[in-house]
Amino acid sequence: MTARSSSSSGCESVLPKTVYPFKIVFPDNKVRIYNCTSEVSREQWLKVLQLDKNGEQKLKVHDKYYLKNDLGRGKFGVVKLGLCKKTNRKVAIKCIRKRELSLQELEL
DSSP, rough: OOEEEEOOOOOOEEOOOOOOOEEEEESOOOEEEEEEHHHHHHHHHHHTTOOTTTTTOOOHHHHHEEEEEEEEEESSSEEEEEEEEEEEETTEEEEEEEESHHHHHHHH
């Protein structure tokens, strides 16, 4: 069953009964909501959006490293000691507070 809506011009359009939305938050904190007509389509979009430019799954820092103590602080955030979960290799990880950055600073 579909819902029908008519505009002031008298034209009717057929609207799907159920929509499957997803939200994207852009760096300037603008939010866009996109609607899919099926759950399968929505899942396909979400899967593609979670890939990097090489087509590989994007990982979060916590997926790959244990975050330990702070090593230092700066204008944009904190540098933490990271320990690789696979190799136990120590690395320095810069944690940046992106929400507090301007668009110009995000592009640096």
